[in-house]
Amino acid sequence: MAVEFFDKALKAALPVHCIAAGKLETAGLSPSELAWATANGFAGEAGRTLLLPGADGGVGGALFGIGADGPVLGIGALAKALPDGEWRFSSRHADPNLAALGLLFGSYTFTRYGRKPGRALRFALPEGVDPAFVKRIAGGVFLARDLINTPANDMGPQALENVVRALAKVHKAEISVIAGDELLRANFPMIHAVGRASVEAPRLIDMQWGPADAPKLTLVGKGVCFDTGGLDIKPASGMLLMKKDMGGAANVLGLASMVMAVGLKVRLRVLIPAVENSISANAFRPGDVLTSRKGISVEIGNTDAEGRLVLADALALADEEQPQMLVDMATLTGAARVALGPDLPPFYTDDDALADELGEASAAVEDPLWRMPLWQPYTAKLSSRIADVNNVTADGFAGSITAALFLKCFVEKTTCWAHFDIYGWNPTERPHAPVGGEAQGIRALERVISRRFG
Structure with a gap:
């Protein structure tokens, strides 16, 4: 599995904000994050990922569009879109088990014949997830x-x-x-x-x-x-x-x-x-x-x-x-x-x-x-x-x-x-x-x- 879960969110873990279509203004973003999203035309479209700039010039987090009542498994797109590193969701999902499964399913790569695995992401377990069930x-x-x-x-x-x-x-x-x-x-x-x-x-x-x-x-x-x-x-x-x-x-x-x-x-x-x-x-x-x-x-x-x-x-x-x-x-x-x-x-x-x-x-x-x-x-x-x-x-x-x-x-x-x-x-x-x-x-x-x- 290219996505690995850890139990508690580390301070260094970068946030992923899941944004519903048309809900950008009420998503609790900082003024600078909101301005960045607006400048890049991000409106919570299903499956779209927008990286947020950090204070040090690196990546400071990410916005992910979930559309209007889109499938939770669509979160699997993050497994391919995010750069390597440690991440966490900024808010709880309605179905945390399905969100975790979406990440794992999206990270799958068949490697038996030499193909390299995908990105090496570490994610804090979504709040409320059952690790044994997901595994x-x-x-x-x-x-x-x-x-x-x-x-x-x-x-x-x-x-x-x-x-x-x-x-x-x-x-x-x-x-x-x-x-x-x-x-x-x-x-x-x-x-x-x-x-x-x-x-x-x-x-x-x-x-x-x-x-x-x-x-x-x-x-x-x-x-x-x-x-x-x-x-x-x-x-x-x-x-x-x-x-x-x-x-x-x-x-x-x-x-x-x-x-x-x-x-x-x-x-x-x-x-x-x-x-x-x-x-x-x-x-x-x-x-x-x-x-x-x-x-x-x-x-x-x-x-x-x-x-x-x-x-x-x-x-x-x-x-x-x-x-x-x-x-x-x-x-x-x-x-x-x-x-x-x-x-x-x-x-x-x-x-x-x-x-x-x-x-x-x-x-x-x-x-x-x-x-x-x-x-x-x-x-x-x-x-x-x-x-x-x-x-x-x-x-x-x-x-x-x-x-x-x-x-x-x-x-x-x-x-x-x-x-x-x-x-x-x-x-x-x-x-x-x-x-x-x-x-x-x-x-x-x-x-x-x-x-x-x-």
Whole structure:
């Protein structure tokens, strides 16, 4: 982290004055500071930083525009705009935890391959902040970002398994892995089919943590470490970001780390079908019929709709023990991006209470989510002439909805289930997020889970 917090504001720490749009005159600035701001045309515009001159000719502080009711995470812009040194906020924020997270998120840099970190800022902890909360939330977000940013040559199924093993060791969780042809003997035929063409064996990673008699919380994450599209191969442009196709797995691992770090009284289970959708002589084909773990036969209309296949087997396993809450996350469809863009992931659930809680949490922690309908009449679009269901529709309409309906076929016993069709990537830089891998939905989920099981 390029931003480091210290407990108490040092006398030498420079002040940052957060100014709302149109509130410059009432912000409590000194006459000289007010004159400087006016001379530079500063009016509290969201995201703008203006350095204040000091008496010795150096920097004496900074003004930061928060606009009119702008997002608190926008404070992340300071991580890039301020010069190195020690800083403090001149006033308390309405949500100090979110302000601290904004600074941390904005300071993130992926440095595995030699890139230098950003500015070395030291900030006094905002008044009222919970340091332990901020640390574990930022840790989960950064874990997800790091995993997605890592290219497939260093983040294949085996490497992803190693990450889960390391996380399990930190939190004293149990882990088991079913790999290669063992998947067939253990009845996970669709995970095997999707991943068998890769030089790295497909696998189902199963991590469990917490008391066996505690309420069951199960997280399922799509772990397609690279997706060529299979025999229905993607164009080069479509493959360029496919290192992020394990973004669902990355996000559930980030969420799991948050849950375990705070010690929630749950029986946490994390299921990750980890595969590469590669091309070889033994790759599964368009027109093949696969029999799933649940016994539902699936005709393959397109090998590039592989994520729902591996999720289906994992969801069927999760559903067998009927957890109190079941969540799956996946970079599943381009249709979701067409509908809502890259920054607003849709989620699907039949549980209205859960949907309401997610909506409230999404707004409270500035983690955008939008509920989409499980529109049952569209299930007919997944019909097959020779199997129980097809993995794609013939007309291409409502692709994110029909993908969710496909997954719903494999969740029968669990009443509290939600599917998140995330993008897992920032295509443009934002104040709290550089271009690259992103955690989406997990901070809102953490809030809901903590309130339900805390």
